[in-house]
Amino acid sequence: MKRSSLKYRSVIPEARRVVIKIGSRVLIQKTGRPDKRRMRSLVHEIAAIQAMGHEVVVVSSGAVGAGMAALGMKTRPETLPELQMAAAIGQTRLMSYYDEFFGQRGCKVGQVLLTHSDFQHKIRLTNARRTMDTLIRHKVIPIINENDVVADEEIKADLTLGDNDYLASLVVKLIRADLLILLTTVDGLRESRAQGRTRRVRYLESVNRKTYALVNVHNSQLSKGGMATKLKAAASVAKTGCCAVIANGRQTGALTSIMAGEDCGTLILASAV
Secondary structure, X not given: OOHHXXXXXXXXXXXXXXXXXXXXXXXXXXOOOEOXXXXXXXXXXHHHHHHOOOEEEEEEOOHHHHHHHHHOOOXXXXXXXXXXXXXXXXXXHHHHHHHHHHXXXXXXXXXXXXXXXXXXXXXXXXXXXXXHHHHHHOOEEXXXXXXXXXXXXXXXXXXXXXXXXXXXXXXXXXXXXXXXXXXXXOOOOEEEOHHHOEEXXXXXXXXXXXXXXXXXXXXXXXXXXXXXXXXXXXHHHHOOOOEEEXXXXXXXXXXXXXXXXXXXXXXXXXXXX
């Protein structure tokens, strides 16, 4: 790895406030059921990060998938009321798991449901910031998700493919976080090499048209988990001075490696770096 990459990653362990977005495919098995083993492993790492003195906020996908499993649905519902029904049931199931697993690590959690319109309403935005700041001050880990039960266009857009990436970027700005970690099922952005091979992009100084071209040209390889939406979220927070890392959330120890400043995932540099 180039020395410059090591230098850039050296700032990560100094991050005070970290937003961790966990994608649906990280949390939900192919059967549609929540992967409790993977959730427990991620919770273990997140609890360790908090114990190191970092302030942690989690943006979690997976409510619709968890609700589908509880309802015995084999395919994703197509109508808005059915999607919202699945989300309502799934939110309860997901939070019960988070509460159980974090409780085993001696951590407390609090659920925060938001919609995009909350960020456009000054009073609601202020209240959301105050609530999360208070939770963090009392060492409670906020678990944030789109409020699918009252969402409209957002849930229609298939939240499992990136809507919560955008939500995570809004949360970063709301609470003035220093680092955004986007967990998906690939180990970062990949670029093509000879003979059909690909290579992980270790870091990006900026996100531009050439970056998105990698995703568009090699959709089957690079867009799994909504890589384009993750790059957009990373580019958005970079403008505020926040670094971002896109990494494989199904790889045990990925969060620990990222926070140690190790070569894991794709680092997107903050504009101020």
